[in-house]
Amino acid sequence: MPPRIRMEGLDLGYFEGRTVYDHVTGCLIWVKGSIAGDGYAYCWISRKPYYGHRLAFYLKWGRWPTEAMHSCDRKSCVAWWHIEDGTRSQNTRDAYARGRRRPKRPESMHNTHLDWPQVREIRRIRAEEGLTYREIGERFGIAQNTTRYICKGQTWKE
Ligand SMILES: [Zn+2]
Known part of the structure; x- marks a missing residue:
């Protein structure tokens, strides 16, 4: 209802x-x-x-x-x-x-262009260069929050 x-x-x-x-x-x-x-x-x-x-x-x-x-x-x-x-x-x-179908993917999301090398680079920059999430986000064209979740390992789990 x-x-x-x-x-x-x-x-x-x-x-x-x-x-x-x-x-x-x-x-x-x-x-x-x-x-x-x-x-x-x-x-x-x-x-x-x-x-x-x-x-x-x-x-x-x-x-x-x-x-x-x-x-x-x-x-x-x-x-x-x-x-x-x-x-x-x-x-x-x-x-x-029965496992015959796989979950769909969206046609486009703003940060779908990220890939594993980029994610690792984002984490490296954060750890070694100490840039802010905002600065890193701007560099990769992703949101500040997205950057933070990546750095904290909440997404893109290794
Ligand atoms: Zn889902």
Whole structure:
């Protein structure tokens, strides 16, 4: 049942700055909000809690999923291209369960041009040259937050 809250003015941009893109898996990892006891990302809107992945599905498709499922099996992922409504596509769900399908990737994200050599260089610069995240980010054309998550090993895990 759709909640009676004001979702006007809220769009997928909501996830900007709250998530970081994982270039390896194509996941959008929730890093700024909360993680529920069951491992799923959640957030508060108008003093009500919402699962991040369900919210992502809603903001993308304009309806709430009956049963949102991750094609990537990553509970903290809110990538709407990884969220499917399980009850509406039983076949799809079965296919994922049997490992026949691979999670999709987005068509474009601002930092998809990063690769492992660049990530290692970013970490090296941070460790050896002591540049700020902002300075490193500008050098590589990525957000300050993205740089920080990389340096802290929250993304691009070796
Ligand atoms: Zn994912």
